[in-house]
Amino acid sequence: MSTLDDVMRSVIDEVDGALGCAVVDVTTGELLGVAHDVPYFNQTYLDAVAAAAVQMFRGATVTTVEKLISERRGVTPEHLIEEVQMTTRRTMHFMMILPNHPRAASVLITDRRANVGMSWAAIRRSMLEVEPLLDAAGTAA
Numbered sequence: 001m002s003t004l005d006d007v008m009r010s011v012i013d014e015v016d017g018a019l020g021c022a023v024v025d026v027t028t029g030e031l032l033g034v035a036h037d038v039p040y041f042n043q044t045y046l047d048a049v050a051a052a053a054v055q056m057f058r059g060a061t062v063t064t065v066e067k068l069i070s071e072r073r074g075v076t077p078e079h080l081i082e083e084v085q086m087t088t089r090r091t092m093h094f095m096m097i098l099p100n101h102p103r104a105a106s107v108l109i110t111d112r113r114a115n116v117g118m119s120w121a122a123i124r125r126s127m128l129e130v131e132p133l134l135d136a137a138g139t140a141a
Helices: 004-014 043-058 060-073 116-137
Strands: 018-025 031-036 083-087 091-098 101-111
Touching: 004 018, 004 031, 004 116, 018 043, 018 116, 031 043, 031 116, 043 060, 043 083, 043 091, 043 101, 091 116, 101 116
Parallel strands: none
Antiparallel strands: 018 031, 018 101, 083 091, 091 101
16 A cells, blocks of 8 residues: 555656655645655755645635635635645746645645646646545545
8 A cells, every 4th residue: 555655756756857745734734745856855844845835725814815705705714725836946836735635735846847737737646546545544634
């Protein structure tokens, strides 16, 4: 049986230019699974990336905007952001909330030579393996 780390490793191996891949609990910032090939991706760096993912999806400002939208529409507040793609000078970041585990997000970091479509395809395809592992572990439900 695969582990979350194994699935994250398979994403890195599938995407040319992949640097790291992780599953993050967006309510706690806990890294549930991670794999990378970069020496300076130490625990402090990984924790910072996890915290950034939490802010992107569930941060105070995002939550405030979601509440305002809900008030204007007269509906119950809900989390609206499902996917984020961010580009820096040297990297691309692909982040998505897991469809059946809205407390978990997958994060893929690549260099700029990575193919955008292949990166999204790999991270989405990995969810077929990640979600059953989260179910089995009883996490990020």
